[in-house]
Amino acid sequence: MAGGGPPFSLGVETHEGLAALTRAIRAEEDGKQLRKELAANMRDALRPGAAEAKSSIMSLSSAGLPTAPALRSSVARKIRPEVKLGGRWSGARVKAFKTKNVRGFPNAPKRLNRAGGWRHPVYGNREIWVQQHGKVDWFDRAFEGREGHYKEAVEAAMENMAQRLAARAG
Incomplete structure (x- = not known):
């Protein structure tokens, strides 16, 4: 780049900016450490949103018999910020991961957030099925109005x- 500026654009608010930043980090001698630091800082920026989503799922009413493992707390444990710097998808997001081995309900985060809810047998009796509804948009509402902040x-x-990379190059 002419003028002795950094070898990448400082406008990193786009996907191309993130890709350019990632390439510039790879070119550095301590690039692996810088990548880890960038990913950690991006995750830290999203942690309050993840905490809000966890709070939202925990506020879901529970009217059934106490069973183990608890569904709400299992879903809350699977909510976390995710950062990927390369590959087919690059970016940062808060994600509710599948709840494997939780009462045979791996799609609990998705189904609890859906207006249609889910169907299940009553106490394991495959003859009687019921439609159950969760707290509609519990995940989406946790970020409502704060998307810009995150x-x-x-x-x-x-x-x-x-x-920091521009200061090194300059």
Whole structure:
């Protein structure tokens, strides 16, 4: 780049900016450590959103008999920020992962968030099935009105790393 500036664009708010930042980090001698640091900073920016989503699922009413393992807390444990810097998808998001081995209900996060709910047999009796509804949009409502804040926090982490790399190059 002419003018002695950094070899990448500092406008990292786009996917192309993230890809350019990742390439610039790879070119550095301590690139692996810088990548880990960038990913950690981006995850830290999303942690409050993950905590809000966990709080939202835990506020779901529970009217059934106590069974183990508890569905709400199992789903809450599977909510976490995810960052990928390369490959087919690059970016940062808060994700509710599948709940394997939880009462035979691996899609619990998705079904609890859906208006249609899910069908299940009554106490294992395959003759009687019921339709059950969760708290509609519990996951989506946790981020309502705050999407911009989380996006800005992730972009600030990316911009901070870009500035550090620019200072090294300059």
